[in-house]
Amino acid sequence: MFNLDNVMYLSAFISIVFLITGFIMYRFPPKKINYLYGYRTNSSMKSQERWNFSQKYSSVQMMFTAIKLFIVSLILPWFNSSFKTNILFQIVIVFIALGFMFYKIEKAIKINFPNE
Secondary structure (H helix, E strand, O other): OOOOHHHHHHHHHHHHHHHHHHHHHHHHHOOOOOOOOOOOOOOOOOOOHHHHHHHHHHHHHHHHHHHHHHHHHHHHHOOOOOOOHHHHHHHHHHHHHHHHHHHHHHHHHHHHHHOO
């Protein structure tokens, strides 16, 4: 049953989902450009070569992000903050991690494919 105390570990749950998703995408990347499965952005879908690179790179970045989020989730209980502050902090951390992950992936695509 859902318990509000479990929400305190939101970033840990999300990190586990990221780790599993990143591992699945690494082991079974989509072979062809599609609109259903994979790292799908305008820059990653411009060519098959970009697509292949972005699938492998994004899956590795997702796993690294998962590890970082999990470490943060282990540190958070050490702070004696209120329930609302803790939840808000976790949500902000997850969005920052997602934004940084997307930034790194898009930057890597631009560096590896400068003329496309």
